Amino acid sequence: MKLVIGDKLNSSWSMRPWVLLRHFGIPFEETLVRLNRSDTKSKILAVSPSGKVPCLVTDAGEAVWESLAIVETIAEMHPEHAMWPRDAAARAHARSISAEMHAGFADLRQNMPMEITTRAPGQGATSGALANIARIEAIWADCLAKSGDPFLFGEFGIADAMFAPVVMRFNSYAPELSATSLDYAKRITALPAVAAWIDGAREEAR
Numbered sequence: 685m686k687l688v689i690g691d692k693l694n695s696s697w698s699m700r701p702w703v704l705l706r707h708f709g710i711p712f713e714e715t716l717v718r719l720n721r722s723d724t725k726s727k728i729l730a731v732s733p734s735g736k737v738p739c740l741v742t743d744a745g746e747a748v749w750e751s752l753a754i755v756e757t758i759a760e761m762h763p764e765h766a767m768w769p770r771d772a773a774a775r776a777h778a779r780s781i782s783a784e785m786h787a788g789f790a791d792l793r794q795n796m797p798m799e800i801t802t803r804a805p806g807q808g809a810t811s812g813a814l815a816n817i818a819r820i821e822a823i824w825a826d827c828l829a830k831s832g833d834p835f836l837f838g839e840f841g842i843a844d845a846m847f848a849p850v851v852m853r854f855n856s857y858a859p860e861l862s863a864t865s866l867d868y869a870k871r872i873t874a875l876p877a878v879a880a881w882i883d884g885a886r887e888e889a890r
């Protein structure tokens with residue numbers, strides 16, 4: 685199975701399935717397409733009909749695109765791992781917040797882009813971005829209160845992978861956060877799979 689991704693420095697969508705596969709120790713081949721180059725589009729279109737990364741290419745040669753569809757497919761291929769919570773109500777909740785992340789938070793994305801090595805506290809703190817952050821903090825606080833830590837639904841899973849790039853944004857732009865959010869962000873940053881992605885991004889920045 686092959687995962688086609690963009691630059692680790694700033695391809696927030698690519699980070700999600702990559703971290704998920706890496707965390708659960710699922711073997712995959714990585715193909716990295718450098719973004720914003722003259723040949724970027726043609727290279728991506730050679731595998732991904734949407735012209736976007738990430739794109740998963742299964743062993744049967746089927747392309748799966750859109751990060752949420754990719755993580756759903758990975759979960760279906762590996763039922764031995766609880767990538768979604770086993771409990772039906774928790775699973776519905778995890779799916780809701782993952783879909784909310786996938787479809788929303790445009791102000792945060794636009795004003796605080798994922799640039800892993802950037803440290804610019806206070807930058808991008810528009811009212812729209814701060815409203816998005818308030819909603820994200822409410823989601824995290826609710827999930828963590830119910831799960832009792834360390835991750836949104838107890839063990840690390842798809843919902844956490846969906847929010848991992850948000851943590852990278854928080855690390856860069858340091859918005860004011862609750863202690864609960866800061867602790868969760870620290871746990872995500874320290875997760876070996878996330879640390880490996882960050883290392884890859886730092887390599888790219890050299």
Ligand SMILES: N[C@@H](CCC(=O)N[C@@H](CS)C(=O)NCC(=O)O)C(=O)O
Pocket residue numbers: 690694695696697698719724725728735736737738749750751752786
């Ligand atoms: N909704 C898509 C977004 C994918 C996306 O916007 N990918 C960006 C990189 S992070 C991309 O492929 N950009 C290259 C281009 O548009 O040429 C997903 O969830 O996968």
